[in-house]
Amino acid sequence: MPLLPPVPPVGFAMLAALFLTACDVQLASHPIFADGRATAPAGDTLYAVTRPGLAGFELVDRRTGTTDTLAVSQLVSPLHVEFARGRWYVSDVDQGRPSVAVFTADGRLERKYDLRPLGAVPHQFAVLPDSRLIVETPGRLLALAGDSAATFIEYPQSPKSGLLVSANGGVVHALPDRHITLYNEFGNVRWRLDWPWLETAFVTDLSVDANGRIHVIAGVPSDGTFIVYNLSGITGEVVRWSVPGPYASFTVDHFGEIRADTGRSAR
Numbered sequence: 314m315p316l317l318p319p320v321p322p323v324g325f326a327m328l329a330a331l332f333l334t335a336c337d338v339q340l341a342s343h344p345i346f347a348d349g350r351a352t353a354p355a356g357d358t359l360y361a362v363t364r365p366g367l368a369g370f371e372l373v374d375r376r377t378g379t380t381d382t383l384a385v386s387q388l389v390s391p392l393h394v395e396f397a398r399g400r401w402y403v404s405d406v407d408q409g410r411p412s413v414a415v416f417t418a419d420g421r422l423e424r425k426y427d428l429r430p431l432g433a434v435p436h437q438f439a440v441l442p443d444s445r446l447i448v449e450t451p452g453r454l455l456a457l458a459g460d461s462a463a464t465f466i467e468y469p470q471s472p473k474s475g476l477l478v479s480a481n482g483g484v485v486h487a488l489p490d491r492h493i494t495l496y497n498e499f500g501n502v503r504w505r506l507d508w509p510w511l512e513t514a515f516v517t518d519l520s521v522d523a524n525g526r527i528h529v530i531a532g533v534p535s536d537g538t539f540i541v542y543n544l545s546g547i548t549g550e551v552v553r554w555s556v557p558g559p560y561a562s563f564t565v566d567h568f569g570e571i572r573a574d575t576g577r578s579a580r
Contacts, residue, residue: 321470342564342572343375343522345539349561351478351520355418357394361524363403370394370403395479397440404468405437407460409525411435413446426457439479441498447484449475452495454486459556466500480527482545485519495549504549514540522565530561539563541571 316480339505344352344360352362352466355372356563361383363370369385383462384391389407390415396402400423401416411428426446428435433448456465465484472487483497495503506558508562510516512529527544532534538557545552555563558573565571 337436342374342541342563342566344563344564345520345522345528346518346563349517349530349539350392351394351518351530353394353396353401354521355521358521361394361396361401363394363444367391368402375509379463383415384416384422387416387422388414392436393438395440397479398442398444400444402438402446404438404489407434413437413438413448415574431455431462434474437475437477439477441479441484442482443498447477449477449486454484456527466496475518476516478521480521480528481525485521485527487516487519489516493529493544495546504547506549509551515563524569526565526569528563528565528571530563532561533557539573541573543569543571 315526324330333461341561347362350363352360354360359372359373361370361372369382369386370382370391372383384403388403389566391403391405393404394401399418403414403416405412405414411433413426413428415421415423428448431448434452437449448455448457452470453467454465455462468488471488471491476487478485481495483495485493485495488491490508492505492507494505497503510531514533516529516531518530524545525547529544530539531540533541538559539561540557541555541563542551543553553569553571555571557572560574563571563573
């Protein structure tokens with residue numbers, strides 16, 4: 314293989330500057346939590362987020378900062394949102410009735426899962442690669458496919474409801490004071506992490522960024538701050554964490570470093 318010619322000092326400096334400039338554009342931080350709510354990436358440049366009081370959800374372009382609002386007036390109190398197989402899945406509660414609505418990429422309503430007959434926990438769901446919807450009920454995770462429901466996994470009941478998010482082709486289920494588990498699409502345990510926070514921090518949401526990294530946000534009552542932990546998708550162990558911040562808005566860069574935002578919004 315021919316060797317590259319040596320680069321003169323001036324040329325090297327110019328090359329380094331161009332490389333760093335390109336990295337600045339390519340490695341722009343990705344908002345993973347906005348005021349405590351997980352964002353949902355759709356590819357490398359777009360993400361969605363719900364806002365309190367907004368009967369819809371926002372779609373944000375990271376390259377331009379432009380925002381579009383989808384599903385206006387079709388949702389009442391949305392919270393959790395995910396993008397899967399070209400569809401938006403959004404949790405909602407209308408007069409006490411929990412549901413998950415499915416929208417096309419441009420915001421057209423396709424169907425709505427009524428979760429009240431199932432006794433499902435509001436706002437907690439995940440979407441498997443085959444489009445099955447996973448929801449939590451006491452002692453069971455259910456897999457919904459069309460109008461049918463089947464047991465995905467069973468677990469010992471807990472006085473506290475859990476958190477769900479799609480990750481690594483499966484489902485992360487965080488059960489407070491018990492454990493955090495990644496199940497594959499067949500309901501088999503890939504890894505399980507004993508709940509590490511006890512009473513020192515209160516986990517409120519889970520997020521998966523555009524690179525598939527799993528993040529957990531927690532409030533720390535002792536100093537009134539928030540912190541985000543990054544879990545390994547392979548083992549579940551905590552591999553990095555953010556500096557505590559006063560607001561529940563955080564970003565992650567291309568290399569996985571987590572940073573607290575200075576304001577109350579991820580935008």
